[in-house]
Amino acid sequence: MFTVAKRALATIGAVLAMSGSALAAVASADPIKIGHYGSLTGSEATFGQSTSNGIKLAIKEFNAKGGLNGQMIELKEYDTRGDAGEAKLAVERLCKSDKVAAVLGEVASKLSLAGGPVCQEAGVPMITPSSTNPKVTAVGDMVFRVCFIDPFQGFAGAKFAREELKAKNAAVLVDQAQAYAVGLAEQFVLNYKKMGGTISTEQTYTGGATDFTAQLTSIRSSKPDVVYIPGYYTDVANIALQARKLGITAPLLGGDGWDSEQLAKIGKDAIEGCYYTNHYAPDQPDAAVQTFIKSYKKEFGGSTPDGLAALGYDAANILFAAMKKAKTPGGRDLRDAIADTKDFAGVTGKITINSNRDATKSAVVVEMTGNPPEPKYVTTVTPE
Numbered sequence: 001m002f003t004v005a006k007r008a009l010a011t012i013g014a015v016l017a018m019s020g021s022a023l024a025a026v027a028s029a030d031p032i033k034i035g036h037y038g039s040l041t042g043s044e045a046t047f048g049q050s051t052s053n054g055i056k057l058a059i060k061e062f063n064a065k066g067g068l069n070g071q072m073i074e075l076k077e078y079d080t081r082g083d084a085g086e087a088k089l090a091v092e093r094l095c096k097s098d099k100v101a102a103v104l105g106e107v108a109s110k111l112s113l114a115g116g117p118v119c120q121e122a123g124v125p126m127i128t129p130s131s132t133n134p135k136v137t138a139v140g141d142m143v144f145r146v147c148f149i150d151p152f153q154g155f156a157g158a159k160f161a162r163e164e165l166k167a168k169n170a171a172v173l174v175d176q177a178q179a180y181a182v183g184l185a186e187q188f189v190l191n192y193k194k195m196g197g198t199i200s201t202e203q204t205y206t207g208g209a210t211d212f213t214a215q216l217t218s219i220r221s222s223k224p225d226v227v228y229i230p231g232y233y234t235d236v237a238n239i240a241l242q243a244r245k246l247g248i249t250a251p252l253l254g255g256d257g258w259d260s261e262q263l264a265k266i267g268k269d270a271i272e273g274c275y276y277t278n279h280y281a282p283d284q285p286d287a288a289v290q291t292f293i294k295s296y297k298k299e300f301g302g303s304t305p306d307g308l309a310a311l312g313y314d315a316a317n318i319l320f321a322a323m324k325k326a327k328t329p330g331g332r333d334l335r336d337a338i339a340d341t342k343d344f345a346g347v348t349g350k351i352t353i354n355s356n357r358d359a360t361k362s363a364v365v366v367e368m369t370g371n372p373p374e375p376k377y378v379t380t381v382t383p384e
Contacts, residue, residue, distance in 0.1 A: 031074035032067075032329055034059075034319065035094035036312075037105040037115060042082035043208065043234050046260040047107040047308050051129055052077060054312025055104055057299050062320050068329060073320070076100055084114040091115035095122035101323075101330040102127065104315050107308060109133035109180040116143045125335045127319055129311035130256065130279070133183045137357040144338055144357045146315045146346070147279060148383075150180070153255050154187020156277045156363040156381040157228065161253055162195045164365075164379065165275075167225035169200045171250075173215055173239065175231040176204040184230035184255050192228075200224045207235055212242050220248050232257040237266035244270040251275060259307045264373045271368045279307040279348040281366050281377035292347045307348070314346035 036055055038048030056075065063072045076098045078090035087106055094100045095118060103119050103126040106112045112131035119126035120140035128136060130147045137143050148156075161167045170192055175181040189199055200222035203215035216239070219227060227243070227250050229236055236258055243252065252274040259278050264271055282293060282304050292313060296305040305313075321344065322337035323329040341353040349361045362382045366375035 029070060029072075031072045032323070033074050033076055033098055033100045034316075035091070035098060035100040035103040035105075036075060036077045037080050037087055037090040037094065037103065037111075038077070038107060039082040039111070040077075040079040042080075044082050044108065044232055046233075046262055046306070047130075048079070050260075050306050050308035051105070051107055051312035053296070053300050054129075054305065054309035054314075055316045057296055058313045058316035058320070060299070061295070062317070068320070068323050080106060080111055082108065082111070084110055087111040087114040088118060091118040091126075095119060095124045100124065102319055102334060104129065104312070104319065106131060108178070109136055109183070110178065112136045112143075113139070113179065116140070119143060123331055125319075125331075125338055127315045127338065129315040130308055131180070132256070133179045134358075135179070135183075141339075141357065142335055144353060146318055146348070146351055146359050147256075147311055148361055148363055149358050150183040151187045152383055153277050153363060154184050154189075154230075155191045155384075156365070157184075157188050157230075157253055157255065158191035158195055158197070159381055160275065160277070160365050160379070161192065161226050161228070162197050165226055165251065165253075167197065169198045169222070169224045169226075171200050171219040171222050171224035171227045172202045173212075173219065173227060173229045173231075174202070174204055175207045175235060177206045178231065180255075180257060181207075181230045181232075185228070188228050188230065205231075205235070207232065209235070210238065212239050213246070216243050216246050216248060219243075220246055224250050226250055227252050228254065230255045230257065233260040233263040234266070237263050237271065240267045240270040240274065256307055259375070261303075261306065264368065268372065272370075272373045274368045275365055275378065276368075276375075277363045277381070278366050278375070279363070280310050281364050281375060282306075283377050284364070288345060289347055310347045314344075314348050314351065317346070318344055318351065 040048040080087040109131040112128045116139035127144045174185040254276040258276040326337035327333040344351040352360045365378045
């Protein structure tokens with residue numbers, strides 16, 4: 001009887017040991033949660049949707065390769081609807097309720113400025129794919145970006161206007177309610193003047209307006225060689241339509257906020273022959289770019305990825321590369337690994353995170369051309 005009891009105890013011990021191993025295996029297989037907050041609906045919905053698609057493609061590819069030592073990545077995603085209050089609430093939910101290891105987002109600078117402080121306070125690393133206002137990363141040492149910043153993008157636009165378009169006089173029309181647009185306009189004007197150009201007039205509007213007649217009439221009177229409009233695609237397309245009706249023939253020039261298939265759908269022929277600075281161009285011959293585009297089209301019904309999709313993809317992959325290097329995939333260990341990113345070969349170019357947690361990288365200029373107009377690569381502008 002003692003022998004039987006002994007065997008029973010041994011069996012129970014083995015079962016317990018096996019259960020412990022099984023539990024450990026289950027624990028190690030628990031997914032790593034990351035968050036994304038973006039404008040999935042609202043007036044700039046294509047921004048959030050494209051970014052989300054890029055992130056999801058990167059996650060699918062990373063998980064297909066085994067994830068992080070067998071742990072899969074799980075995405076928690078919330079819609080900001082383009083509202084700063086919603087952005088803050090979304091990030092609070094991601095950090096406090098979902099307990100994510102890191103946050104990706106937002107696109108709009110004013111929304112990243114709402115979400116960034118939440119991540120900083122919670123000690124959760126945040127990478128914005130495409131917020132270009134310098135203030136975004138100044139929030140704190142947990143906040144990063146993988147896009148260039150407005151001072152460089154403004155420089156790139158000014159350089160292209162002066163050297164490629166040979167524009168002596170530029171008019172500026174800026175959305176006064178957007179931190180992104182205001183910052184970009186300031187940098188364009190500053191650099192354009194340094195390069196010997198003259199600003200013929202500076203006009204403002206508020207995003208969502210429908211009538212730009214007064215501003216465009218003043219611009220027409222100033223006879224500019226180029227009109228710089230650093231706004232978002234919804235407003236820019238309508239501005240282009242009204243500008244052409246008023247007889248303004250000068251090319252329009254803008255920033256990456258133009259980058260949406262809706263720009264041509266709304267603006268149609270009025271946007272033909274216009275230019276904007278961007279993070280990449282779909283017709284670049286680079287092998288990494290073309291591989292990404294092929295994978296994206298296969299995953300998302302044949303649609304061509306815009307720059308926001310490419311940046312979402314790069315942001316997620318930089319995060320995963322940092323997770324592989326970090327002592328632990330979260331908190332300050334992950335923060336330090338992200339900060340150590342150097343010469344990362346992204347779809348949007350070679351990316352190095354500098355001491356300000358900004359990305360040092362080049363910009364491209366694309367022209368809207370064809371029928372219907374599509375963005376075509378024109379040139380690359382590198383930081384000086």
